[in-house]
Amino acid sequence: MEVGGVFPKTGKGEKLYWSLIIDDDLIQVGLWRMWDGHVNLLFSSNPVTWKTDEELASGADNLLSSAVEFIPTDSIEPKEVVFGIPASWALEGDVKEGYVAKIKLICQELKLTPLGFVVVNEAIAHSLKISGGESLNGILMGITPRLFEVTYYKNGEIVGAESVIRSISVIDDLKEAFLRLGKKEGSLIPRVVLFDNGNHLSGEIKNEIVKYDWQLDGMGFPSDPVVEIIDRETEMTAVCLAGGTELAEVSKLEPTDSSKVEASDLGIFSDEVQPPVIKEPIYNEPQKRKLVLPKLPHFHLPAVKLPTRRVPLMALVGGLIFVLGFVALWLLTTKSEVELVFSPRKVRDAVEVAVNMTGSWDFSQKKVVGKLMAQTVSDEKTATVTGTKITGEKAKGEVTLYRVGEELSIESGTKLVGPGSMTFTFDNPVKIPTGSPSSPGTVKVAVTAVVFGTEYNLAGNSLFKVGNYPQSDIEAKNENAFSGGTRKEVSAISEEDTTSLKKALSEGLVTEAKEKVTGQDTEDFLINEPVNIKINREDFSAKVGDEATSLTLKSEVVVEFLVFPKDETLTFARQLLASKVDTEKFLLRDDLLIVAWSDVVSKKDSYSAIFVAEGSLLPKLNESELVKKIAGRRGSVVKEYLATLPTYSSTAIKITPALSRYVGILPLFPKKITIITNSY
Template sequence: MEISNILGKLRSDSKSKPTPFLALTLTDELVQAAVWQVQAGQTAVIAVGSPVEWDGADNDKSEFLTSCDATISSAIEGLDEEPSEIIFGVADNWTNQEGILPPKLELIKHLSKELELKPLGFVVVSDSLIRYLRLQEGTPTTSILIQITKDLVHLAIIKLGKIEGKESIAKSDDLASDVEEGLSRLADDNPLPSRIIVFNSMHNLDEIVQNLTSFDWKSKFNFLHIPKIESLPKDVVIRSVAIAGGSEVAKAIGFEIHEPLPIKDEELKVSPPAPTEVPDSPSPANLEDDNILLASAEDFGFTTANTPEPEVSPPTSDPSPVTVDPPTPTKKKHRPFKFKKISPPHISLPRFKFHGPKSLVLIPVGAIVILGAIFSAIWLVPKAIVELYIETKSLEEEVNLTLSTEVSSIDLENTTIPASLVEKTVTGEDSIETTGTKIIGDLAEGEVVIYNRTSLPKTFLKDTVLAYGKLKFALVDDVSVASKSAGIDYVDVPGKATTKIVAVSIGAESNLPAGSELVIGSFTKETYVAKNESALSGGSSEEVRVVDKEDLASLKDSLVKKLETSAQAELESTLGDDSGIYILGGGSKITSESYSSELGSPADLLTLTLTINAKGLSYKKHDIEELVASTLEKAIPPGYVRTDSLPVIELNEVKSESENTLTAASKVTVELLPIVDKTSVALSLKGQSSSNVETALSGLAGLKNANVSITPLWLPPRFKRLPKNPNNITVLIRST
């Protein structure tokens, strides 16, 4: 439908009820729906559905469809009109640089077809949440966002509405340690935001907030203040998709949307519906300067041909109250555009004999002068800084070093370095726990009652795993459990079924007492849970520990390395700072060894007492540095230059050639950068748009990405390109 037709409907039907729309969040763990509409120039959520878990398998379209249908049904329950147009909020891991991942896109297409839904667009959850926080708080957020899922902890550092860095950590029992590990990977020398926001769509976060609050963050990281820990409501994700993403859909189909706060020069970007079909996989929504990019329906691979026109209801002028009070719009003030004072070039014009009024003669002259000033400004005013991030190339050079006790100074021609052969006898003791075991016993078994707290029946197959902490059990047979029903006073009564289970591992620890709750598969207890009314029984085990062959070998190897390190430390303590010791790994001789137990003997602990005679070479460090520098200069290929990073030297093998001379085969590694002709780069980039820089430099060896900064900032978007004058382009080379 054309925009003019939509606006015509808006004018002719100004008092009709607001049109409801759907929003649906999609992650690998759960789906959740909401209904939203436009009220008084703002998007408002009018109903939120229950979150429904699913297994997250790309090939299980049936489970995905059933879960989405359940949450949508709970959201639209009681509404006079069922919405059919929908906006999707997808998890970050559902997208890549090319757009929505193909398997995920197939799920969305299948859902839209089966439920007869019309997709309006999609937005990435993290971007909509940052935008939503700005709308709620009136200012771009600066915080650390932490999303808790079943298996992962997702962290994002946000500064003034921009994502500075992201990291995902495998979830453990110690959440504070997980967050500490994630921040260690993200933190740099700059202070971290002193606000930590935790969110999750299924669980109560009070205990998690208390756990994080008790951790000493300020002593571990660079916080200016003790960080404030807070949590968001469970439905914040679906509300952010409906409010932030929904407002863009409303604008695209003709609504006038008012921002809660004035936003200067930061309009939201929309990809409006296109008249033709586009590729199936769109670019994901992104956040740049707090702007959210909403991909249109065609970006999903749907076409607009033969699509029914939506019946759109605009904001009504009826004075009846609404749930959202729009603020008074603030007119934006744009910074006036001014040219620098530029002396126009002298232009010799031909003389024309003009019979009209003399004032008309000045019109073309003035136009030429103005155009000359404009083109002079375009040539002189814009400037740009282009940062090229180029991947380094490792140069590995094999160098044979002769360490000789017979020379007193370095011989560069023969690569000989003076050295001294030293020896040290050391004795030590170490112990390890034995690993040889024998375990016998029986499996625990019994009956459990499975409770279904969802609105859909569920069948669990034989061998489905149930967990009680680290203990695992399996269903003996297939079992079907009815859905929940309404009981007295409309209180939900879960469906239930009794079935047999058996422990996966032998042992008395599987004899669970009566009343124990077990987790079923990957589902949470809020959806499905199992409970035994009687204690499980029959589990038993007996373990015998013995000395294994691997115990003897690993203990000896470990103790030899420790004694060699001890010998090296004792030798280095007698030398100066410029001297180094290389312990000959194959030259250590075991002079005595004694184990506390023999192979196969019953024992919980194995102890070894060992004496070795360690040999090493003493040399001057600056001699090796001088030798390596002269060798590497000859090995650097044409067109490359060394970076400032120090070389890495590994002495791999030492063998004796005579009584006082040893030869070491060493590997020297340095990082190289290709030599870049900055003048040629500037010439190839002149007049290009920022987005076309990497394409224009596609032939540049090792280029990973490029950042472009164009000044002055007040340049209109039409003129915000790299300067036409290559002398105004500064090229900087960065290594990665």
């Protein structure tokens, strides 16, 4: 990676340097050279972790050793190093006392000469301006496993900084930092640039930021922020660029020697060389100041002096024709394409509406007209039953009846109550013959227990009461024990089994119906929650109480959805949002309108619902006037002007042919400028 044209050409040839980026747990090395006004990154290592000072020194040693193979054969191994450190290591233009010893340890162990240091976030901001041609506007955030270091830039100047110790919730941490900045600065520029020294945390943090609705909590953003990631190689290039900026002004650095461990003792500061300014730690109140780097050199064209001797007339005419031809060629061939990217401003509103199946739409009465779309679906589902029931065999036996008196008939099914209130019934009708005290009438009758259970297997000579007859009238007992009574518990279908199976199958059928209707090729707006579900057929494989281990349900249903025509729906949405749009400044585009429905309630012949509309506002541009204003202007001036447009995000300018790009000026004729607008 090469950064060219930013340093004065010294003509001193090629020399190699090291750069070391260190944070709380990672170290990374870069090998670079500065030659003929360029910084050229030859090698950027993967970061390695460290915990102790010994691991820091050995890690740096291993990284430098791995980089040696990238040194050109005609160059010698460098001994000079530029350090990149996080903002939390710096305080008032100096390295904090606790971190000076770590830098000194590396230099002593590896026999390196320190040229200076730079705070990484300031180096990145400077590098973005050098490479992109415009100052940083937005939030630059350094990420470590322990901290979020958040710095807010406006036109390349630090206007606010916050440090937040990380907790479990990324969003809560960022909300704390952004809220502090928003209170100080008001509306925040919706741009967030992340860097992490290669610890691979930026991707995860970006996803968290992008997913969250920053408009919800009033964080100070006029729209959801655009999130960018600075990769580790770009981060390393920024540190090397800062080092190269200093070297472009001095030819030699000599560190002092002292027994006291100070930042100046390491050669990091000297009277001859001023390092890139270190801002205060981001957990203190920041000062507003710029990254101090040398100004770019001014280029002067030599004055043209007319010779004292007469120049041939043809030569003068030829030179004039050449100059005029070049200017004419530039005017006729130069074209430009200016892409404007906007971050739309969101507007939203909701209203309760009456949904009819006939009639016309009426915004003043909040009436809309829809139609029903029916989808028939069928399926079957089997589930394991959870109910149980008691079954078995009923005890049986024979009872002898004794009676004194006239003949008596007793019906089948008459109850016979024995010991413990256990109840039996007559299997058949019987007649007790006439009997006397000396010779009672007797008859035998077969009986069966009314319920299952072994407890009904009564022993012989048990006494019973017959129906409503007193025992003094009829005496009953069994001469032999009852037998055959058993009891067991088995799986059986319960009410809950049928209810849950019906619910599960119904949900599946509704989901299938949704997929079918949403897959249809139509521009109409569909409420994908059904308003009616009609059952055509419902067949269970068994009924409640049946002994079974599983239950199958076959069902066919008709699912109905509400559908609304596209044109009328968009017109209604525009009418709803009209009061929120400044039509002199903004456009409400149909392709950016979002419509939703909720809380649909069915009535007798109609429905009620909540109609929700959300729109994205883009600035109203008069392109013919705009191209007149930017025609013949330098690209950097055009970008500064366009940045004043509402909801502006970024600009990309393409100038053709290649020769015109070096001039860097847009065509003089407006008709040769094309404006392209995009949004995200």
